[in-house]
Amino acid sequence: MQFIAYKNYVQVFAYIFRWDTLAAIRHNNARNPMALAHAIMTALIDDDLSGYELAKSFDVSLGFFWRASHQQIYQELRKLAERGLLRGEKVSQSGKPNKIIYGLTEEGREALAQWVYDSSRMQEAKDDMLVKLYNLGDDNISHMVSEIEKRRDEMMQRLYLYERIRRTHYAKPDVLPVRRQGVYLALRCGITGGEQFLAWCDEALKRLAQIQSAQA
Amino acid sequence: MQFIAYKNYVQVFAYIFRWDTLAAIRHNNARNPMALAHAIMTALIDDDLSGYELAKSFDVSLGFFWRASHQQIYQELRKLAERGLLRGEKVSQSGKPNKIIYGLTEEGREALAQWVYDSSRMQEAKDDMLVKLYNLGDDNISHMVSEIEKRRDEMMQRLYLYERIRRTHYAKPDVLPVRRQGVYLALRCGITGGEQFLAWCDEALKRLAQIQSAQA
DNA sequence: CTCGACATGTAAAAAGTTACATGATTCT
DNA sequence: AGAATCATGTAACTTTTTACATGTCGAG
Numbered sequence: 001m002q003f004i005a006y007k008n009y010v011q012v013f014a015y016i017f018r019w020d021t022l023a024a025i026r027h028n029n030a031r032n033p034m035a036l037a038h039a040i041m042t043a044l045i046d047d048d049l050s051g052y053e054l055a056k057s058f059d060v061s062l063g064f065f066w067r068a069s070h071q072q073i074y075q076e077l078r079k080l081a082e083r084g085l086l087r088g089e090k091v092s093q094s095g096k097p098n099k100i101i102y103g104l105t106e107e108g109r110e111a112l113a114q115w116v117y118d119s120s121r122m123q124e125a126k127d128d129m130l131v132k133l134y135n136l137g138d139d140n141i142s143h144m145v146s147e148i149e150k151r152r153d154e155m156m157q158r159l160y161l162y163e164r165i166r167r168t169h170y171a172k173p174d175v176l177p178v179r180r181q182g183v184y185l186a187l188r189c190g191i192t193g194g195e196q197f198l199a200w201c202d203e204a205l206k207r208l209a210q211i212q213s214a215q216a
Numbered sequence: 217m218q219f220i221a222y223k224n225y226v227q228v229f230a231y232i233f234r235w236d237t238l239a240a241i242r243h244n245n246a247r248n249p250m251a252l253a254h255a256i257m258t259a260l261i262d263d264d265l266s267g268y269e270l271a272k273s274f275d276v277s278l279g280f281f282w283r284a285s286h287q288q289i290y291q292e293l294r295k296l297a298e299r300g301l302l303r304g305e306k307v308s309q310s311g312k313p314n315k316i317i318y319g320l321t322e323e324g325r326e327a328l329a330q331w332v333y334d335s336s337r338m339q340e341a342k343d344d345m346l347v348k349l350y351n352l353g354d355d356n357i358s359h360m361v362s363e364i365e366k367r368r369d370e371m372m373q374r375l376y377l378y379e380r381i382r383r384t385h386y387a388k389p390d391v392l393p394v395r396r397q398g399v400y401l402a403l404r405c406g407i408t409g410g411e412q413f414l415a416w417c418d419e420a421l422k423r424l425a426q427i428q429s430a431q432a
Numbered sequence: 433c434t435c436g437a438c439a440t441g442t443a444a445a446a447a448g449t450t451a452c453a454t455g456a457t458t459c460t
Numbered sequence: 461a462g463a464a465t466c467a468t469g470t471a472a473c474t475t476t477t478t479a480c481a482t483g484t485c486g487a488g
Contacts, residue, residue, distance in 0.1 A: 032344045033449090033474080042350045052439050066347055067340035072476065074441060096484060097439050116356045120344040120363070122370050124283035128248045128336040130405055131282055134258045136398025140332045144398075147336070154338050178427060182352025182360075185420045189346055192419075196412035203408075204401045211394060249446080249477090268467050288448060290469060313455075313467050438485075446477070451470105458465075 032120045039066040040076055041085065041104060041112045048103035050091075051077050060161070061183075064190050077102050085111055138215060145208050152201040159194040162187060248336045252292055255282040257301065257320060257328045264319035266307075267293050276377075280406050293318050301327055354431060361424050368417040375410040378403060 039062050043054055054077070055070040068076075077100075080086040085108035088100045104112070129147060136144060170176065170184045255278050259270055270293070271286040284292075293316075296302040301324035304316045320328070345363060352360060386392065386400045 035342075035344050035347065036475080039347045042347055045351070050439080051441090062347060062350060065341055065343050067342065069477070070439095071441075071478090078441095093439090097441095097482090099439065112351060113353075113356070116348050116351050117359055120348070122367055123341075123343045125281055125339075125406075125409075126251070126283065127281045127339045128251050130402040131251065131255045131258055131278060132332050132336070133398040133402045134278065134395070135261070135328060135332050136395050136401075137329075138394055140329070141394070143333055151338055173423075174426075178354055178357070179350070179352050181423065181427060182349040185352075185423060186346040186349040188419060189413075189416050190341075192412050192416050193341075193409070196408050197405075200405050200408050203404060207389075207397065207401060210390075211397060252447080266467080267469090285449070286467095287450090287469075294469095309467090313469095315467065433488100435487090436485105437487100438483100440482085442479105442481080444477100444479085447475080449472100449474070451472080453470080454468085456466080458463100460461100460463085 032118075034115075035066060035120075036068055036072065036076055037080055037085075038112060038115050039068070040073065040080065041108055044086070044102060044104050044108075045112075048089075048101050050099040050101050052099065054102070060165075064158075064162075065186060080108070084108075141208055141212060141215075145205060145212075148201050148204055148208070152198060152205075155194050155197050155201070159191065159198070162191045162194065166191065248334075250331075251282060251336075252284055252288065253296055253301075254328060254331050255284070256289065256292055256296065257324055260302070260318060260320050260324075261328075264305075264317050266315040266317050268315065270318070276381075280374075280378075281402060296324070300324075357424055357428060357431075361421060361428075364417050364420050364424070368414060368421075371410050371413050371417070375407065375414070378407045378410065382407065 039058075040054065043049070043057055043062050049057065051070070051074045055068075055073050058068060058073065077086065077088070081088045081102065084105060086102045087105050088102050090098055090100050092098050129151065132144065132147070166184075166187055170180070170187060173181055173184045176184065255274075256270065259265070259273055259278050265273065267286070267290045271284075271289050274284060274289065293302065293304070297304045297318065301321060302318045303321050304318050306314055306316050308314050345367065348360065348363070382400075382403055386396075386403060389397055389400045392400060
């Protein structure tokens with residue numbers, strides 16, 4: 001089932017949009033190259049970090065907006081060091097494996113500052129669960145309910161963390177320096193998006209409950 | 217733009233979760249394998265379509281939640297046909313290149329119905345623009361303003377389309393058959409998510425304007 | 433003495449993007 | 461005549477995931 005049968009959508013659209021506008025909607029599925037590399041460099045603006053530390057800090061900050069596994073991060077760090085955008089310093093540790101502390105070079109800082117001006121396209125939404133909803137039926141409705149409930153719980157946890165960060169570090173955003181205000185805005189995006197998702201979950205659960213009670 | 221008062225999740229959570237639970241938030245970055253294949257099969261539930269038609273219908277329906285390029289779709293269709301989940305029928309056309317109309321086989325329908333019960337993990341958010349906000353500075357602030365404005369316009373267009381679809385095909389969701397109600401919920405997710413994003417854009421633009429006027 | 437956190441990776445596979453290719457038709 | 465649309469792909473590449481590997485240290 002589609003929103004609109006393929007044969008009709010053209011007519012529907014001819015009404016609303018000029019064709020050039022439609023084309024703009026269509027071709028949005030593009031990746032912004034090197035995004036992870038720039039996310040990593042961003043994480044190194046203030047502090048020099050080892051791969052492990054970086055991966056950890058990713059989990060509670062930038063990773064909210066660009067996820068990466070530790071394997072990817074290690075590889076990317078090595079590549080960036082090879083290209084001269086990062087400088088890596090080996091640190092021998094007694095008892096523990098050696099680690100490499102990475103920091104931005106001047107070149108790296110320049111490349112990062114330049115990247116901000118690159119055009120980036122809107123990110124595609126990708127969600128399995130919403131595709132599953134297209135397959136909703138009397139038989140799988142209770143499974144969808146539990147899946148949505150699970151997502152709702154996960155989002156609750158995440159929001160709790162966001163809120164905690166907001167209150168401890170961004171309670172008075174107006175007095176923060178410019179860059180911190182940018183981070184605050186990103187955090188706000190996560191918070192409002194999460195709140196919206198919670199609201200949607202409740203709407204969906206309510207509707208699914210209605211369908212279920214009508215069945216019985 | 218107002219959202220339901222979910223602000224109390226903070227208190228709720230302070231009671232429910234201890235800090236160790238937060239670790240569970242960390243390892244959510246996984247892909248759900250074969251998601252595109254299932255999205256394609258979903259698009260073929262009601263109608264048999266050629267690759268081209270499928271790609272088009274993707275653009276105005278399922279593609280809102282799982283984007284794919286036509287190249288990817290053609291490849292996936294071929295693979296699915298090889299695995300017996302789709303059946304492809306060659307249609308000779310005069311004047312135009314031949315096309316292959318694909319439809320679900322019984323096996324395909326079963327696999328799809330089964331897939332709905334597979335566990336899927338929360339999708340990672342990936343957004344370049346939010347990473348860029350971490351690099352906000354006096355010099356690039358006006359660029360960020362124009363980038364957010366661009367996103368806002370794009371989202372407006374998309375919301376306009378969503379809303380049009382909702383009104384023409386889902387005006388009275390309660391009387392729809394179960395599966396259509398699932399699609400309606402997905403659409404609602406897109407709409408509320410989009411509205412939230414617009415609201416965030418306005419919040420961000422307001423804050424950035426404040427910073428700019430403080431500079432001058 | 434085992435389990436989990438610390439710390440660092442390699443290798444292979446899957447998924448997704450970009451660039452290229454072709455050739456008819458229809459609209460301006 | 462030139463642009464856009466219809467219609468179908470292939471090939472090369474990048475990005476991301478999964479699975480595997482190794483070894484130390486501290487807590488229970």
